[in-house]
Amino acid sequence: MRAERIAGIVLAAGQSTRFKAGRQKLLFPLLGRSVVGWVVRRCRQADVDPVVVVVADADGPVVEQVRREVPDAPLRWAVQAVPRGTGDAVLQARPVLEDYQGPVLIINGDTPAVRPETIRSLHEAHWRAGAALTLATGVLADPAAYGRVLRDEHGRVRAVREWAECDPAERAIPEVNLGVYIAEWPLLVEYLERLTPHPDKGEYYLTDVVARMVADGRPVVGYRLQDPAEALGVNTWEELHTVQDVLARQVVREWVRRGVHFLAPDRVWLGADVVLGADVVVYPDVVLEGATVIGDRTVLYPGVRIRDSRVGADAVVWDHSVIEGSLVGDRCQVGPMARLRPGTVLEAEARIGNFVEVKNSRIGTGSKALHLTYLGDATVGRNVNVGAGTITCNYDGFQKHPTVIEDDVFIGSDSQLVAPVRVGRGAYVAAGSTITRDVPPDSLAIARARQENKEGWVERRRRRAQGHPTSPGE
Known part of the structure; x- marks a missing residue:
């Protein structure tokens, strides 16, 4: 009774x-x-x-x-x-x-x-x-x-x-x-x-x-x-830290009972309001804060920090990535060493790679930006490839502007998209381009100076530097 x-x-x-x-x-x-x-x-x-x-x-x-x-x-x-x-x-x-x-x-x-x-x-x-x-x-x-x-x-x-x-x-x-x-x-x-x-x-x-x-x-x-x-009560700073250790162990122990796998239970930091799904794997030195939810079977590698974000099922967040105020869909991959800032949404199976920063942007299903990229105030469609070194230039010194990249677009490496700008469905942007105007669908945009090769120029430059006579016009 x-x-x-x-x-x-x-x-x-x-x-x-x-x-x-x-x-x-x-x-x-x-x-x-x-x-x-x-x-x-x-x-x-x-x-x-x-x-x-x-x-x-x-x-x-x-x-x-x-x-x-x-x-x-x-x-x-x-x-x-x-x-x-x-x-x-x-x-x-x-x-x-x-x-x-x-x-x-x-x-x-x-x-x-x-x-x-x-x-x-x-x-x-x-x-x-x-x-x-x-x-x-x-x-x-x-x-x-x-x-x-x-x-x-x-x-x-x-x-x-x-x-x-x-x-x-x-x-x-x-x-x-x-x-x-x-x-x-x-x-x-x-x-x-x-x-x-x-x-x-x-x-x-x-x-x-x-x-x-x-x-x-x-x-x-x-x-x-x-x-x-x-x-234990809290009357001194020492007691405060002691009690926090007790709470931390309690929180981890509760999630272990629910089927979460911690590789080093004493080396993670879980906030009181964090929710973890079944079969989640948490590596050492992971920090989960605020109203964070991690979906079933997701893997969080060492050094990951996630705050006030939702990560879907079967996702992978690689080493030393930071996610704040973001939504990460099922089967997405983030990192290593990526940063998702507030307002970011990754739809299912999107991939954000190393040294990529995304802010207040939506990345469509199956799209990827895998290297050294900044995407700010952008809407990226499905199955888009964003090449290494791409930047959305969203700030003109006074206000932020949007960039829209429609489905099936290919952005070549080292491109700058100067907002506001739209790249139409299926278009290609050549590597090294600075795009300042909208790109029509299924078009190739090339915005860079034409290459010119000057044969023998290096040898002539070397001879002048060494004080040797050169021919007129050289």
């Missing part, structure tokens, strides 16, 4: 005093998503509903960021205008959960690596134990300043002691409180209302509820996580 529904409270009102930076730690991006955005998104993935986000300012940057990253989530907001501890922060959710009765997840906004599966497992354990409160615990290699979990002689949780208040024996305890809880609402509210502030900081600690519930005979459960690194 499945556990009942669960609400959630995300504590995001902290001042980031320990995080030495120019902005709040909750706003820092991890794999392209903010710290707090990860937490809210994962609550939603675990079917937590409603989710209440407690912030310091209803119109502040945290609210703005979460709304931008999770636009469709039915979130509720609570404000802790004065920082008075975690117990007080949870109480601020009382008005928006006034009619709610049942379990509530409480999670810090700086613990982005807690997986949805872990939230579900914690909820299930809480439900099966009939607990009043369940807290996630773990044994860390470096427990540092985490609060310690105190147990009685039977192994039952009796209290949580904040690090600053622990004696030496308690600090030696390896099991720590990871700051993720499930408690029964509104029973939790009753205990929070009875809390007293700590004399050192004047704050109300949520952890004090544990000992009070135990003293009243309420069942409190400590649920030890298999991987406590999930619940």
